[in-house]
Amino acid sequence: MKDMNALIAGFGGQGSLFMGKVIAYAGLIDGKEVSWLPSYGPEMRGGTANCSVCISDEPVCSPLVNSPNLLIAMNLPSFDKFIGAVVSGGTVIVDSTLVEKKSDRTDIDAYYIPATALAEENGLKGLANIVLIGKMLAVSGFSTIETLEKALGKVVPPKKQHLIAKNIDAIKLGMKA
Amino acid sequence: MAEKILMKGNEALAEAAIQAGCLRFFGYPITPQTELAAYMAKRMPKIGGTYLQAESEISAINMVQGAAAAGVRAMTSSSSPGISLKTEGISYMCGADLPALIINVQRGGPGLGGIQPSQSDYWQATKAPGHGDLHILVFAPSSVQEMADLVGHAFDTADKYRMPAMILADGMLGQMMEPVELKSGDNAAKQDKPWAACGHENKREHNIVNSLYLQANELEAKIKERFERYKIIEDNETMCDEYMMEDAEYVVVAYGASSRIARAAVREARRNGIKAGLIRPITLWPFPKKDIAAAAKNAKAFLCVEMSMGQMVDDVRLAIECSRPVSFFGHTGGIIPDPAEVLAEIEKLSGGAK
Structure with a gap:
């Protein structure tokens, strides 16, 4: 896989920072160089939370992703703000339950999946973010489901480890979506 | 381990x-x-x-x-x-x-x-x-x-x-x-x-x-x-790190976060045929004067990259006793430079991409 420079963006509470950590840990477990950088500035006050995740074979120079080759947009403000920054040939995954818009760019691969609705319909309420990781895995092949399971084990706090099985279900749901 | x-x-x-x-x-x-x-x-x-x-x-x-x-x-x-x-x-x-x-x-x-x-x-x-x-x-x-x-x-x-x-x-x-x-x-x-x-x-x-x-x-x-x-x-007690400095003609000096950005730019400049290198001071005091002075032997020009208005520039000038031009590129106020911007500065110094 070539370098992945991902930007994961949504409202605070949707789990975009958590997603980023799972993705970064997966890269680490796969033996790659990784970085994770959260937004902590005034943009957070506007209700959006995003993080940059880099996975590379070489040491990561710039952990701040201005031009993502992978964008996950979980709300409309994030979609509007970052869709233009995606590099040509890049991939965009959108939670279409919350973002009704579609991009008119023809030089990117865009996937619109109703992650929030899918999660709710399948008894996985609150795991729309993990459904999106599943879709990301299916379209990019950035890691494996086995690695992601290990990564979840690292990121999920000890008291909540029993919830990992549901997260795996969410990944599988996203892979089929 | x-x-x-x-x-x-x-x-x-x-x-x-x-x-x-x-x-x-x-x-x-x-x-x-x-x-x-x-x-x-x-x-x-x-x-x-x-x-x-x-x-x-x-x-x-x-x-x-x-x-x-x-x-x-x-x-x-x-x-x-x-x-x-x-x-x-x-x-x-x-x-x-x-x-x-x-x-x-x-x-x-x-x-x-x-x-x-x-x-x-x-x-x-x-x-x-x-x-x-x-x-x-x-x-x-x-x-x-x-x-x-x-x-x-x-x-x-x-x-x-x-x-x-x-x-x-x-x-x-x-x-x-x-x-x-x-x-x-x-x-x-x-x-x-x-x-x-x-x-x-x-x-x-x-x-x-x-x-x-x-x-x-x-x-x-x-x-x-x-x-x-x-x-x-x-x-x-001076500490510094060098990257692609062996034959460097265009020497970037940067520390901390901006040295990572500079490193990406130097790597890209090398791919474009420009003999760029990076000196990264790890100790800012004591400042690695000798290492920077040594780099002046092959260097045509120096470039400081910082997230400030150029506070390290004079230390580099003193280290090389003003024997080469030292220019500056950076952002301040909370903006992290982009590798492409630094690359453009290196290209400008070297007279364009080779």
């Missing part, structure tokens, strides 16, 4: 300090370093240490001074505006020859400035971290692993020369997570501190820790002795 884990730079600094035998932390919250204090608040009580949130930065640094005077490994951390408040205490510690660690996770200034990453406290850290004739050790890590590695070294070096040390980081390094391998605490130095005012049980003369010398002769002698030590430090 310990397993690599993902940690924020702020947390890695804190855990590394605990592993290095730091037992006393005094702080006051400020973005973007708060995770460091929060981590200490959780961990210190569990290891029999002290975490204390003071009523202000000024109190915190003076508590560090007290603990250091008693011979204990002590530290404080803050971000730019908070460090300004600590400068009085830092000067007093220099004047009393006390070792301690001060961490500055820089944000944009002046004044309250902003909360985004910045390197605009270079002048403060390296030229005037307090009033009087003084220096402190200044270390500038560029990755989470190096943040962890430099903590123990900073404590050890501070103890060795009896002076404060600063780790000059920034909001990007503090907030980002990277894989880090933490060294276990076996090598936490137990320095003998015969000067410490830690109770003498009537078995020796009492020690006095003080920075007040009213006799001018005495004060001058004290300062001159300290500057002898500074000379030894400049000769022995």
